[in-house]
Amino acid sequence: MAVIISDEELARQLQQGNETALETIVSRYHSKIFSYIYRMSKNYHSANDITQEVFIKICRNIKKYNPELLFKTWIYTIASNTCKDYLKSAYVQKTIHGLEMPDTIRDYEDTPEEFLQKQDEREAIIEVLNQLGDIHREVVVLRFYEDLKLEEIALVLNIPVGTVKSRLSNGLHNLKKLLKEGGEEFG
Amino acid sequence: MDKYQEILSEIDKDGNDEEMVVVLNKLSKYNVPKPTAAMTSSLLYNLKAVLQENDSNDGVPILKPINRVAIERSASDGSLLSVLRLVKPQLAILSWRFMAVTSLIIFAGIFLTNGDRDSLIFLTNGAPILGLLTLFYEHRAELYGTNELEASCPYTPAQLAGARIIVTLGYTIIVCLTATGMIALSFSDMLTNEKVLLWKTILAWLAPMVFFLGVALAVSLRLGAMYGCGTAFIMWVAKVIFEQSDVGRSLIQISLVGNGLIQRMPMILLVIGLILIAIYLRCMRVENMDYSQEG
Numbered sequence: 001m002a003v004i005i006s007d008e009e010l011a012r013q014l015q016q017g018n019e020t021a022l023e024t025i026v027s028r029y030h031s032k033i034f035s036y037i038y039r040m041s042k043n044y045h046s047a048n049d050i051t052q053e054v055f056i057k058i059c060r061n062i063k064k065y066n067p068e069l070l071f072k073t074w075i076y077t078i079a080s081n082t083c084k085d086y087l088k089s090a091y092v093q094k095t096i097h098g099l100e101m102p103d104t105i106r107d108y109e110d111t112p113e114e115f116l117q118k119q120d121e122r123e124a125i126i127e128v129l130n131q132l133g134d135i136h137r138e139v140v141v142l143r144f145y146e147d148l149k150l151e152e153i154a155l156v157l158n159i160p161v162g163t164v165k166s167r168l169s170n171g172l173h174n175l176k177k178l179l180k181e182g183g184e185e186f187g
Numbered sequence: 188m189d190k191y192q193e194i195l196s197e198i199d200k201d202g203n204d205e206e207m208v209v210v211l212n213k214l215s216k217y218n219v220p221k222p223t224a225a226m227t228s229s230l231l232y233n234l235k236a237v238l239q240e241n242d243s244n245d246g247v248p249i250l251k252p253i254n255r256v257a258i259e260r261s262a263s264d265g266s267l268l269s270v271l272r273l274v275k276p277q278l279a280i281l282s283w284r285f286m287a288v289t290s291l292i293i294f295a296g297i298f299l300t301n302g303d304r305d306s307l308i309f310l311t312n313g314a315p316i317l318g319l320l321t322l323f324y325e326h327r328a329e330l331y332g333t334n335e336l337e338a339s340c341p342y343t344p345a346q347l348a349g350a351r352i353i354v355t356l357g358y359t360i361i362v363c364l365t366a367t368g369m370i371a372l373s374f375s376d377m378l379t380n381e382k383v384l385l386w387k388t389i390l391a392w393l394a395p396m397v398f399f400l401g402v403a404l405a406v407s408l409r410l411g412a413m414y415g416c417g418t419a420f421i422m423w424v425a426k427v428i429f430e431q432s433d434v435g436r437s438l439i440q441i442s443l444v445g446n447g448l449i450q451r452m453p454m455i456l457l458v459i460g461l462i463l464i465a466i467y468l469r470c471m472r473v474e475n476m477d478y479s480q481e482g
Contacts, residue, residue, distance in 0.1 A: 017242055019235055022234055022238060026234065030222055031221050034219075034221070035219045038220070039217070048226060051222070052233065055234055056237055059237040063241070121216040122217055122218065124213070125213050125216050126217060129214075140214070143197075144194065147190075165197060165198065168194075169199070172210055172211075175210050175214070184209075
C-alpha cells in the first residue's frame with residue numbers, strides 16, 4: 001500500500017534539495033494554484049506567468065518555510081501576494097485589462113447546444129464574479145473553488161477569521177444580488 | 188451538497204436556503220482550463236535550475252534582495268564617470284519642492300536665531316536631519332518595492348548608490364555651507380579669525396551629518412533605507428537629549444578648551460562616517476547576495 005507523504009514532509013525534503021519532492025509538490029499544486037490565479041487574473045497567459053513566478057518564489061524561499069505550519073496555507077499566501085502585486089502593476093492595468101478574451105473550455109461529449117449553454121452560464125458567472133469587490137472575490141474563490149477552510153483563508157490573507165466569514169457572506173449575498181439584476185432566475 | 192451546506196452554515200444560512208443554493212450552483216459552472224503537460228514540464232525544468240542555484244548560494248545574506256545579474260555587472264565596472272553620469276537623473280529625484288522647503292527651513296532657523304552661537308547649535312543639530320531627510324527622500328521609491336526593478340536597469344546598484352550619496356551629500360553640504368556663510372556674515376568675530384573658526388564651524392555640522400548618514404547607510408545594508416534613516420534619526424534624538432543633560436553640557440564645555448579626545452570628536456565622527464559610507468559602497472559591489480523574496 002502506497003504511503004502518502006504529507007505536504008509538510010515534502011517541504012522538509014525540498015529544503016534539502018530533493019528533486020523528487022519538488023516533482024510531487026508540483027504535481028499536487030500546479031493545477032490548483034493555476035486555477036486560483038486564473039480566476040483572480042482572468043487571463044490564461046498571465047495565470048501561467050504568475051504561477052511560474054509563485055513556484056519560483058516557493059523554491060527560493062523554501063528554507064524560510066517552517067514545517068510546523070501548514071504548507072498549503074504558505075503556498076497560497078505566496079500565490080495571493082504575487083497575484084495582487086501583478087494585478088496592481090501599472091503595466092497590467094494599462095495593457096492587459098480590456099484585452100481579455102474569454103477562454104473556452106470544451107467537454108467533447110457535449111452537443112453543440114450543450115456546449116453553448118455551458119459557455120453562456122460560465123460567462124455569466126465570470127461576469128458577476130468580476131463585478132464583486134476584490135476582497136470578496138478572493139475569499140469566495142479560496143473557499144468555494146480552492147476548498148480552503150475559513151481558518152486557512154484567514155492565515156493566507158492575514159485577516160481574522162471573523163473578517164473572512166463576513167467577506168464570504170457579503171460576497172455571496174452580492175453575487176445573489178448581481179445575478180438577480182442580471183435577470184437570472186431563482187427558483 | 189455537503190460542501191454547499193458547509194458553506195451555508197459558515198455564513199449562518201440554512202442549508203435549505205434555495206436562493207443561496209442557486210448561487211452556489213451558478214458558481215460551480217465556472218470551470219477553468221488546466222495547465223498542459225508541457226507547461227508543467229517547463230515549470231519543473233525551471234524550478235530544478237532554481238534548486239541548483241539555491242545549493243550554490245548557501246551563505247549568510249548581507250543585503251536586501253537585489254537582482255544577481257545586476258550585482259555581477261558591478262564587479263566589472265568601477266568607472267567614476269558612469270557614477271557621475273547618474274548624478275543628474277538622481278538629482279531629479281529630489282524635487283524642487285523638497286529642496287525649496289528644506290533649505291527654507293534651514294535658512295529660516297539661522298535667521299530666527301539671529302546668526303549667532305544659537306545659529307551654530309541649530310546648524311550642528313539640523314545638518315544631520317537634513318542629510319537623513321535627503322537620504323530618505325532619495326530612497327523613497329523603496330516604499331513602493333522598486334528595488335528589483337532598479338536592479339534590472341543597465342546601471343548597477345553600486346553606481347546608483349554612489350550617485351545617490353553624491354546627491355545627498357552634495358545638496359546637504361551646499362545648503363549648510365550657505366547657512367554657514369549667513370552665520371559668518373552676521374557673526375563678526377568669525378570674519379577676523381576667518382580661517383580657523385570657519386573651518387571649525389563647518390566641521391561642527393559636517394562631522395555629525397556624515398556620521399549619521401554613514402550609520403543610516405550601514406543599517407540599510409541589512410534593513411533597507413527606511414529603517415536605516417529611522418535608526419540614525421533615533422540616535423540623533425538621543426544625541427540631542429544627551430547634549431541637553433548636565434553631563435552633556437559639561438562635555439560641551441570641556442570641548443571648548445584644551446586638546447583632548449573630546450576636542451577631536453568631530454574629526455573622529457567624520458572619519459567613522461566616511462568609513463561607514465565606504466563599507467556601504469563596498470558591500471553594494473559584493474557578489475553573493477540573498478535574493479529571497481516574500482515568503
